[in-house]
Amino acid sequence: MHASNLHANTVTEQLTAAGRAIEHDSFSIIDAEAGAHAYTAGQWPVVRRMIHANADFEFNGLTEFHPHAVEAGLAAILAGGTPIVADVEMICVGLSKSRLAHFGLTPHEFISDPDVIEAARTADTTRAVQAMKKAQRLGLLDGAIVGIGNAPTALIELVRLIRDDGVRPALVIGMPVGFVSAAESKALLAAVDAVPWITIRGRKGGSTLVVAALHALLGLAESRQLQTSRA
Numbered sequence: 001m002h003a004s005n006l007h008a009n010t011v012t013e014q015l016t017a018a019g020r021a022i023e024h025d026s027f028s029i030i031d032a033e034a035g036a037h038a039y040t041a042g043q044w045p046v047v048r049r050m051i052h053a054n055a056d057f058e059f060n061g062l063t064e065f066h067p068h069a070v071e072a073g074l075a076a077i078l079a080g081g082t083p084i085v086a087d088v089e090m091i092c093v094g095l096s097k098s099r100l101a102h103f104g105l106t107p108h109e110f111i112s113d114p115d116v117i118e119a120a121r122t123a124d125t126t127r128a129v130q131a132m133k134k135a136q137r138l139g140l141l142d143g144a145i146v147g148i149g150n151a152p153t154a155l156i157e158l159v160r161l162i163r164d165d166g167v168r169p170a171l172v173i174g175m176p177v178g179f180v181s182a183a184e185s186k187a188l189l190a191a192v193d194a195v196p197w198i199t200i201r202g203r204k205g206g207s208t209l210v211v212a213a214l215h216a217l218l219g220l221a222e223s224r225q226l227q228t229s230r231a
Contacts, residue, residue: 009219009223011102011222027048030048030051030052031048034051042071043063043069043070045220046070046198046213049215050063050212053208053209054209056204059204062200062202063199065198066195066196066198070220073145073170075170076143076144076171077103077105077145077217078225080105081106082103082105082145083107083143084100084105084107084108085109085146086108086109086146086147087128087150087154087176088109088150089109090149090207091107091109091147091210092107095211103218103221110134110135111128111131111151112127113134116131117130119134125153128154129153129154132157133157136161136165141161141168142167143170144169145173146158146173146174147173147213148172148175149175149177149207149208149210149211150177151176152178152181152182153185154176155185158172158174159185159192162192163192168195169195170196171195171198172189172197173198175200175206175209175210175213176205178205182205183203186199186202187201
């Protein structure tokens, strides 16, 4: 999908004509400067918006997709009522409330909950690990879109839950940033076959990239809605 194809969206676009023009111009510049790439028509809008978020063209190549990631993400969004479970509040705050409301999506994060903090102290582990455990206890992970941009230990725990406990999120967007276990946690995710995922090789990542990927998927979902309504 090129920038010119995005004009039909009304919910997942910038709210003003000036804002839309700037965003579309930015996407056109990214398309031109990125040149040829190996991503599919569904994957490229996700990568392009990640590049747009950080002005870093290395994500063209570093970003990896499970073969069913985009379709799984769109199906989860269009189903409505799908929880979005994040490792940190920054992701929840960064997501557009109006876009989430359009699809009936609710974000959740538990990193600062008192019981999570206490459990982390008692078990001598991280709050991020205990937050993922809490999301599982609450029944939020199965069928959810899980976004991890800050805490490698959250992603490691999620992969363990997938492998050992049979947890089945609809999609994992695993992009923790950092120097301790970040690259390793993403390599673990990339080895998962049972659950679709989007990740970034190496140390780069961050909550802004998870938000960018989610907003790209929301835009693709709205386009799919519009196509279906016109059919």
